[in-house]
Amino acid sequence: MTDIQAEMDVLPGVDPNAPLLQVDDLHVEFRTRDGVAKAVNGASFWVRPGETLAVLGESGCGKSVTAQAIMGILDTPPAVVTGGRVLYRGVDLLKLSERDRRRVRANRIAMIFQDALSALNPVYSVGFQVAELFRKHRGMSRSDSKRRAIGLLDQVRIPGARSRINDYPHQFSGGMRQRVMIAMALALDPELLIADEPTTALDVTVQAQIMSLLAELQRERNMGLMLITHDMGVVADVADRISIMYAGRIVEEAPVYDIYGRPAHPYTKALLESIPRLDRKGSQLNVIGGLPPALTDIPRGCPFHPRCAYARDVCAQDPPPPAYRIGDYRMARCHFIREVLGV
Template identity: 50%
Template structure:
């Protein structure tokens, strides 16, 4: 599989009355054709800001991409003007937002919103655009498409609204789709249906998906690779099997220990103690140092280098350094 999107050293900051919030600090990852990459981490770690940076949706002011590149089809999206980004946004790269009710315009019919998106990016007639809208509604599992096309968002259930938002994201046949917490507002049964829909659509269209979530249950079902974010940085990346069965970063292990286990008798949830660092003045070393039971003196002063743990498994943690391994071995 070839790379379709590359994010290199992305930095995003927000200017506030209290100072500069360094929301994303040197994030790098690749997305391959036809795969699902999940970006996971607790609230406030920079997942959604990273996604909106790719789409060019960071409001300036107060936000700004201060450094880094977002490479797509030979273009650096971080350096493009808004008029050039509009040609890509929705057509080549689309996004599913967290709340389907606020993502849809309550004053316009579903048909109008779907058709206008198609006409905006593709030079086809309104009747052809309407046919395409009906096809997309059928693809995402909306029944009685002709009558539904004339209805308003409030006439749909939560699950149906989410399907419409997915249809809006896919109607122009994008190569990359970003899904920001697409199942958060849905009950468990509807969540399962939406995840099945993602798998089915990806199989039919070959779209590459970036899934933004904090729900590791969702990640376990759909992700091919996982990037774990903490305090604006990617601290570990790997395949689904790497992250779930061979986690190396203490934060990744903490996330997994915080997930309820129904397969183990008398299993206890082990929360991660402490709070994330202040991103007005982030620590120079590992951002997890104040909450890590394995922290060493170097962790507080120098950010750890990336260590290759497997073919696609990388981790930024001083525990992976050979000197740390020797020290820990001598203490046993």
């Protein structure tokens, strides 16, 4: 069997009927000279084929570390995965060899980052970098891979793809570079795309264009999309469900209309109140008071209690139950969900 055949082969144990991605009680810490930073503390969530899960939370809450743990690209050390499972179609990625993880990264689960410029190689043309994927992983000829690269750059709406294929990364604008990154991520038809703040470095108009492109490609390909962001304003139109992350845990998870219409967790509520709204022109933006906790020193009880408008004594003592289900399809971790919902 050639390497290329081996790579395209399905991993042993993969069950096409098992959930696409299921992250179960994931724990990651960083052991550094300054102490142990508990970056991910029991995060659980899933992504189905054809759906977009937005993972949302303030900077430093563990979103990128979670994504890197799924991809198997954490720097270990200082990072250590101390618990949990990352199931892709029933296979625990955390237990795979590095070789098998590379195969999953190449063919099944792809990722794009905030900084497209540093992810591209400055010394090769964009076309070469896209075409190389088809040559390397699919064994295509030079001319076939070039044709596929042009087709892909067309698909991500790079104007004049045929002529731009010889340009270098620095000759593209930030938005066009992010399109190239999307093309490269989708080249080998992954089942799941993880997009880590893909539009944070871009201006607002370009942000919206990239988001709608991602949504369109995701629909066309029936791909799962895990969309990571700190900006509640950018995901309302594209997400199906939202997981809200705080201090390395998912504190609320619900379909997008419940999150925006009827949040069940005080943190979600506070995040919503901090979005600038056109219909509240001139009104004061409500910024969440206080800072997220240092992950080397997470408060006991509910980690949000020092900043929470609903907090009572119990919140500083007891962590809220891990998965309080409201109906079958949403979850929030708070002692006072009923008060927050007003029921």
